[in-house]
Amino acid sequence: MDYFPEIEPSLLLPHERIIKPRPSTLLLPDLCEEKQPRHDLPTPDSGYTTRNISPDCETPPVTLLDFENICKKLEPISSADSKVEVKSESSPLSDAFVITKPSPDLLQYVGQPCIFWIRNERQLDFDCHVTGPFGIKCSVKSELQLDLGQFKMSFVPIESGIYTINVLSKSTQFEVIDKKEEDLKKPHLLGSPFEIIVYRNYALASFGNPIVSIDMEQSECQDMIIGRKPWGITTNPKEEQIIVTDREHHQVLIYSADGTLTSSFGDFGSRTGQFKRPTGITFDSIKDRLYVTDKDNHRVQIFTSTGSFIYCFGRRGKLCGQFNFPWGISVSKCGEMLVVADSRNHRLQLFNADDGQFLRKFSDCGTYFDYPRGVDFDATGKYIYATDFNLHHVLRMDINFTTCERIIDDTQLKRPQGIHIDSNGLLMVSSSRQNCIKIFNPQNGNLLQEITSVNDSDLDLPLNMITLYAGYLATLDLNGRISIF
Numbered sequence: 268m269d270y271f272p273e274i275e276p277s278l279l280l281p282h283e284r285i286i287k288p289r290p291s292t293l294l295l296p297d298l299c300e301e302k303q304p305r306h307d308l309p310t311p312d313s314g315y316t317t318r319n320i321s322p323d324c325e326t327p328p329v330t331l332l333d334f335e336n337i338c339k340k341l342e343p344i345s346s347a348d349s350k351v352e353v354k355s356e357s358s359p360l361s362d363a364f365v366i367t368k369p370s371p372d373l374l375q376y377v378g379q380p381c382i383f384w385i386r387n388e389r390q391l392d393f394d395c396h397v398t399g400p401f402g403i404k405c406s407v408k409s410e411l412q413l414d415l416g417q418f419k420m421s422f423v424p425i426e427s428g429i430y431t432i433n434v435l436s437k438s439t440q441f442e443v444i445d446k447k448e449e450d451l452k453k454p455h456l457l458g459s460p461f462e463i464i465v466y467r468n469y470a471l472a473s474f475g476n477p478i479v480s481i482d483m484e485q486s487e488c489q490d491m492i493i494g495r496k497p498w499g500i501t502t503n504p505k506e507e508q509i510i511v512t513d514r515e516h517h518q519v520l521i522y523s524a525d526g527t528l529t530s531s532f533g534d535f536g537s538r539t540g541q542f543k544r545p546t547g548i549t550f551d552s553i554k555d556r557l558y559v560t561d562k563d564n565h566r567v568q569i570f571t572s573t574g575s576f577i578y579c580f581g582r583r584g585k586l587c588g589q590f591n592f593p594w595g596i597s598v599s600k601c602g603e604m605l606v607v608a609d610s611r612n613h614r615l616q617l618f619n620a621d622d623g624q625f626l627r628k629f630s631d632c633g634t635y636f637d638y639p640r641g642v643d644f645d646a647t648g649k650y651i652y653a654t655d656f657n658l659h660h661v662l663r664m665d666i667n668f669t670t671c672e673r674i675i676d677d678t679q680l681k682r683p684q685g686i687h688i689d690s691n692g693l694l695m696v697s698s699s700r701q702n703c704i705k706i707f708n709p710q711n712g713n714l715l716q717e718i719t720s721v722n723d724s725d726l727d728l729p730l731n732m733i734t735l736y737a738g739y740l741a742t743l744d745l746n747g748r749i750s751i752f
Contacts, residue, residue, distance in 0.1 A: 685731030
């Protein structure tokens with residue numbers, strides 16, 4: 268079967284006449300219309316070529332490729348192989364220009380040099396730009412090492428968050444061609460851009476003077492003789508407020524960023540808007556709602572950001588949606604779910620944050636829970652972390668309560684209370700009987716930092732903590748002292 272159509276040679280110019288290939292030298296699919304073989308033509312072995320044509324032969328073997336038709340039929344074949352990558356012949360190969368990012372196990376901190384490496388064997392002319400949170404631009408230091416083409420790149424981050432590193436070619440001939448058409452004109456070199464997460468060294472920051480120190484007893488009227496007994500702490504980032512629960516006076520206190528007590532709401536009682544020893548508190552910045560665990564009333568109350576009552580749910584009992592002295596509470600970052608530490612029922616309960624509808628529970632008395640106290644969602648909203656006051660450990664479970672893992676055991680904590688995960692994923696736990704706040708890697712439970720004092724003043728039974736605007740940390744201890752650093 269012939270794969271190419273034949274035309275009358277008289278219609279061709281001499282330079283357009285080409286030999287018909289032997290079948291063994293070309294195997295192509297049926298890309299052109301099939302023609303019936305002509306037996307009046309010589310065989311390919313007759314010696315005809317474009318240069319050696321017998322003048323006596325009227326129809327030498329010629330073939331004209333229909334390239335337009337061939338390309339149309341090759342198009343679906345080539346597009347079917349999505350794994351094929353096309354690189355420019357003038358582009359640097361991956362072994363000639365390599366970016367080595369920092370190991371994810373080596374955490375990067377604010378104020379300390381962030382280092383990555385570039386191997387540039389072809390000595391390409393490139394620029395490097397670093398952009399941090401809030402559009403911060405960082406200057407990049409480049410040091411040529413003894414090894415040929417090896418550069419040590421570094422920058423010093425000044426805020427915690429995600430930093431984007433762009434390594435750009437100054438010459439278009441060295442652009443790395445990506446298989447996506449829209450990326451062809453981008454000047455990024457191979458491996459660029461990439462991101463580095465920078466964390467705040469809270470332990471180092473605690474050695475300096477706190478930017479604000481609040482003594483809750485001194486902030487009140489002189490006729491208040493009984494001291495405060497706080498436990499829960501949260502923040503309203505829109506108003507830069509710090510909000511604390513007071514178990515002794517059965518109130519919620521709202522402080523401004525400079526430590527001034529601006530308002531409070533609640534009093535002792537069982538009616539709506541009243542409290543009996545409120546403990547946990549969390550703020551939903553999407554709906555501007557405050558959720559408070561009213562511990563001795565065995566319920567959860569919901570308020571506006573200014574303290575106006577919206578609704579409540581729960582009562583004392585062991586059934587789903589009922590409580591027995593609830594402590595910690597946390598709302599997911601998207602504002603959809605609410606988790607409550609139901610301490611005397613030895614379980615966690617998950618609710619719809621909009622209406623308080625019960626969703627599911629996790630209960631395993633003795634093995635995982637004896638007296639759960641602090642709870643928090645991670646930044647992704649996929650996992651929940653909880654402390655157990657009596658078993659001295661921290662658990663991690665998925666939001667479906669299908670898996671549970673003990674990531675911090677009783678060798679590292681004594682009477683853990685509040686728990687908090689900052690925006691970059693660091694896990695903080697107040698180990699009250701060790702008088703310190705410990706900061707862990709939430710994936711493996713490795714201890715990263717430890718805060719034992721603030722400005723040479725030792726922590727005394729720390730209860731809880733919350734990260735504020737601009738990455739500051741607010742700690743709360745049993746004596747009613749709030750320190751922000």
